[in-house]
Amino acid sequence: MRQLLALIRLDLKLFLCDRRALIMLFIVPIGLASFMGSVFSNSGGKSSVGGGMGILLVDQDESAVSRGVVDAFASDPTFRVTVTNEAAARDMVLNGKRPLALVLPAGFGADALPGLFDTNRKPVITLLHDPSRNMERSMVEGMLVPKVIQAVAQNGLSADLGRDFIRRGLTNLDRATQVGAHEQQLYRSMMERADEFLATRTNRSLFGSAKGSTNGAPAKEFNLPLPFVTKAEALVKNTKGEYNGYAHAFAGMSLQFVLMSLLEMSVGLLRERESGMFRRLRAAPLSRGTLLLGKGLSYAIIGLLSLGGCFAFSMVVFGVRINGSWPGFLLCLVLTSLMSAALGLALAALGRTPAGTRGIGIAVVLLLLMVGGAWVPTFILPRWLQSAALVTPTRWALDSLDAMTWRGLGFEAALGPVGVMLGFIALFATITWLRFRWTAE
Amino acid sequence: MSDLLLDAQQLVKRFGPRTAVDGVSFSLRRGEAVGLLGPNGAGKTTTISMLSGLLLPDGGEVRLGGQPITGDTDPRKRLLGLVPQELALYEELTARDNLEFFGALYDLAGAALATAAESALKFVGLAERRGDKVKTFSGGMKRRLNLAVALLHDPELLLLDEPTVGVDPQSRNAIFDNVEELRRRGKTILYTTHYMEEVERLCDRVIIMDHGRVVADDTLSGLKQRRTHADRVFCELVEVRDGGWLAGLEGIAGISRAELAGTRLTLHVTDLHGGLSRALEHLRRVDVVVASVESQSPSLEDIFLELTGRSLRDG
Numbered sequence: 001m002r003q004l005l006a007l008i009r010l011d012l013k014l015f016l017c018d019r020r021a022l023i024m025l026f027i028v029p030i031g032l033a034s035f036m037g038s039v040f041s042n043s044g045g046k047s048s049v050g051g052g053m054g055i056l057l058v059d060q061d062e063s064a065v066s067r068g069v070v071d072a073f074a075s076d077p078t079f080r081v082t083v084t085n086e087a088a089a090r091d092m093v094l095n096g097k098r099p100l101a102l103v104l105p106a107g108f109g110a111d112a113l114p115g116l117f118d119t120n121r122k123p124v125i126t127l128l129h130d131p132s133r134n135m136e137r138s139m140v141e142g143m144l145v146p147k148v149i150q151a152v153a154q155n156g157l158s159a160d161l162g163r164d165f166i167r168r169g170l171t172n173l174d175r176a177t178q179v180g181a182h183e184q185q186l187y188r189s190m191m192e193r194a195d196e197f198l199a200t201r202t203n204r205s206l207f208g209s210a211k212g213s214t215n216g217a218p219a220k221e222f223n224l225p226l227p228f229v230t231k232a233e234a235l236v237k238n239t240k241g242e243y244n245g246y247a248h249a250f251a252g253m254s255l256q257f258v259l260m261s262l263l264e265m266s267v268g269l270l271r272e273r274e275s276g277m278f279r280r281l282r283a284a285p286l287s288r289g290t291l292l293l294g295k296g297l298s299y300a301i302i303g304l305l306s307l308g309g310c311f312a313f314s315m316v317v318f319g320v321r322i323n324g325s326w327p328g329f330l331l332c333l334v335l336t337s338l339m340s341a342a343l344g345l346a347l348a349a350l351g352r353t354p355a356g357t358r359g360i361g362i363a364v365v366l367l368l369l370m371v372g373g374a375w376v377p378t379f380i381l382p383r384w385l386q387s388a389a390l391v392t393p394t395r396w397a398l399d400s401l402d403a404m405t406w407r408g409l410g411f412e413a414a415l416g417p418v419g420v421m422l423g424f425i426a427l428f429a430t431i432t433w434l435r436f437r438w439t440a441e
Numbered sequence: 442m443s444d445l446l447l448d449a450q451q452l453v454k455r456f457g458p459r460t461a462v463d464g465v466s467f468s469l470r471r472g473e474a475v476g477l478l479g480p481n482g483a484g485k486t487t488t489i490s491m492l493s494g495l496l497l498p499d500g501g502e503v504r505l506g507g508q509p510i511t512g513d514t515d516p517r518k519r520l521l522g523l524v525p526q527e528l529a530l531y532e533e534l535t536a537r538d539n540l541e542f543f544g545a546l547y548d549l550a551g552a553a554l555a556t557a558a559e560s561a562l563k564f565v566g567l568a569e570r571r572g573d574k575v576k577t578f579s580g581g582m583k584r585r586l587n588l589a590v591a592l593l594h595d596p597e598l599l600l601l602d603e604p605t606v607g608v609d610p611q612s613r614n615a616i617f618d619n620v621e622e623l624r625r626r627g628k629t630i631l632y633t634t635h636y637m638e639e640v641e642r643l644c645d646r647v648i649i650m651d652h653g654r655v656v657a658d659d660t661l662s663g664l665k666q667r668r669t670h671a672d673r674v675f676c677e678l679v680e681v682r683d684g685g686w687l688a689g690l691e692g693i694a695g696i697s698r699a700e701l702a703g704t705r706l707t708l709h710v711t712d713l714h715g716g717l718s719r720a721l722e723h724l725r726r727v728d729v730v731v732a733s734v735e736s737q738s739p740s741l742e743d744i745f746l747e748l749t750g751r752s753l754r755d756g
Binding site for chain 1: 490493494495496512513514515516518519521522523525526527528529531533534538541542543545546547548550574590
């Protein structure tokens with residue numbers, strides 16, 4: 001036990017003496033997680049993307065309807081709208097300065113309403129997009145439909161437009177030889193009564209008061225109703241706190257740097273072996289198991305300090321909260337640290353030399369981080385990769401931390417990931433035990 | 442208690458197809474200082490590794506205190522203090538931190554550890570630098586601290602593997618003084634080196650290794666006595682005429698060879714008294730005047746050369 005404690009104390013002292021290691025384990029992950037959190041998170045329920053997604057709108061129609069579409073996008077905090085001409089828009093998208101541009105063509109306002117009923121008269125909205133930004137394209141396409149319908153409803157359904165529509169309908173009726181005389185008369189009668197009604201609404205919005213209120217603002221009495229309304233409900237088990245996207249960013253980034261740093265420490269272990277330090281260690285009555293256990297535990301403690309420090313920072317500065325179980329959260333931190341330490345030692349055992357371990361280790365750690373969801377949410381990965389993520393320890397570590405922080409799940413939710421991580425620890429420890437050489441020559 | 446502290450019998454170690462140590466046998470008695478001498482690659486470090494339990498021999502056996510070393514945690518390892526050839530120190534830690542760590546590996550703790558660390562630091566003359574990081578030490582100071590680490594647990598047997606490699610003369614002398622003091626304290630020492638003068642100064646017995654084998658194991662005087670190598674006698678001549686007389690010297694009983702370089706005549710003498718008298722008489726007869734005579738006994742270097750056919754520095 002005294003030897004074990006001495007080994008642990010040694011590594012902690014060496015770690016505290018190493019300014020570079022301290023920066024790597026505390027400053028860098030905090031900085032990166034803060035940045036990632038601010039870019040990708042939805043802190044406090046306010047969309048941070050809203051300040052960011054710049055799109056271009058080209059209004060070649062300049063009608064009330066097209067202006068309505070532009071206004072609808074401009075007033076949406078998700079977008080940062082720049083109105084420009086088509087040539088400039090093409091240039092900016094082509095050069096990657098904006099992900100996409102919407103071109104509302106001349107005649108858009110006049111054709112939008114008839115386009116609802118006439119398949120031959122639909123205006124074409126051109127969407128110029130950067131092929132590498134399909135996520136943004138899909139998002140804008142999805143948002144386009146309600147915004148156009150809203151603009152058409154507000155600005156297109158006027159009495160004048162309705163009367164014009166009736167006049168054209170009656171003209172077409174005169175030419176419709178296939179319709180019987182009786183039906184023609186009934187239809188004409190109905191349309192003439194509608195025209196009479198619309199005549200009383202000239203210069204007014206269809207169902208509201210005079211177009212343009214006394215303060216000059218457009219009337220908003222009527223919206224063409226959509227067949228549904230959406231109600232967003234953020235699902236977190238414990239509603240004590242709000243969702244805080246920094247929680248995932250800090251889990252991902254701190255795990256990344258813990259893994260990278262512990263890999264570096266394992267490389268250092270092999271350097272100790274090559275430098276002759278192991279000759280002195282082995283001359284003492286010290287077992288290989290005690291050495292490996294001491295190294296593993298000291299690495300785990302260092303990892304735990306880093307993870308704990310990063311989360312403490314995120315709690316103080318970004319308001320991250322443990323909405324789930326505190327014991328569960330602490331257990332997940334401990335298991336994540338142990339799993340990272342065991343992985344580092346296993347990589348040292350497999351790599352055999354410092355250079356070999358660094359080469360293999362960087363590839364493995366980066367793969368585990370990417371697939372495990374430390375950099376990007378796993379849902380945007382291909383389905384097969386999402387399945388593959390289930391056999392990565394990082395995925396389970398991150399899931400467990402997410403569960404205990406922003407998802408607000410209870411202690412029992414930590415048990416599954418903890419069990420899987422214990423399995424990975426056993427696997428890595430076995431590899432280390434079987435493959436780690438400590439012979440001096 | 443037996444006088445025999447360490448006994449190695451027929452040690453063999455192979456690395457792949459290469460046999461690094463091939464049937465090495467020797468023993469160390471308590472309080473003895475023995476030099477293990479040999480060029481680089483002779484198998485000295487591999488032998489030390491097997492003696493200290495770092496390597497399992499492929500053949501043969503090591504007994505320490507009459508018992509074989511069994512396993513990494515064998516308590517008999519406490520009898521050993523290894524000073525490895527490499528500087529096995531943590532440079533980012535202080536001298537005291539290093540000593541406290543290595544002391545803990547031998548189960549030292551608390552006041553006993555602090556006392557042992559302080560005593561070891563004083564012994565190697567580094568007490569004033571106890572709180573300084575090792576990376577600020579000179580090469581010689583690191584070597585001395587390397588020695589101090591091995592002394593912490595007060596071992597009976599010290600295995601010093603080339604402890605003066607790369608140190609300045611002052612530190613080297615300090616290490617010599619330390620080893621001599623350890624001898625006075627009754628420690629058993631196995632001192633590995635390829636510096637002949639270190640062995641001559643520090644050891645009573647010499648084991649010479651070459652190509653993984655022991656080629657000689659004797660006291661210094663014993664080695665010199667059993668030599669086949671001749672003494673050399675250097676004669677400074679006043680005047681050198683034609684060299685016809687030189688061949689006559691080699692026919693004299695007790696003279697194995699004669700060489701002339703300028704006015705310096707070197708005689709290889711197998712019988713110093715009779716041979717040299719006869720040679721001087723021969724020179725007088727042929728009117729060669731001798732200004733001075735100087736004799737030289739064979740050195741350990743000569744003995745090594747004679748035993749192995751190569752110089753120690755050949756590597």
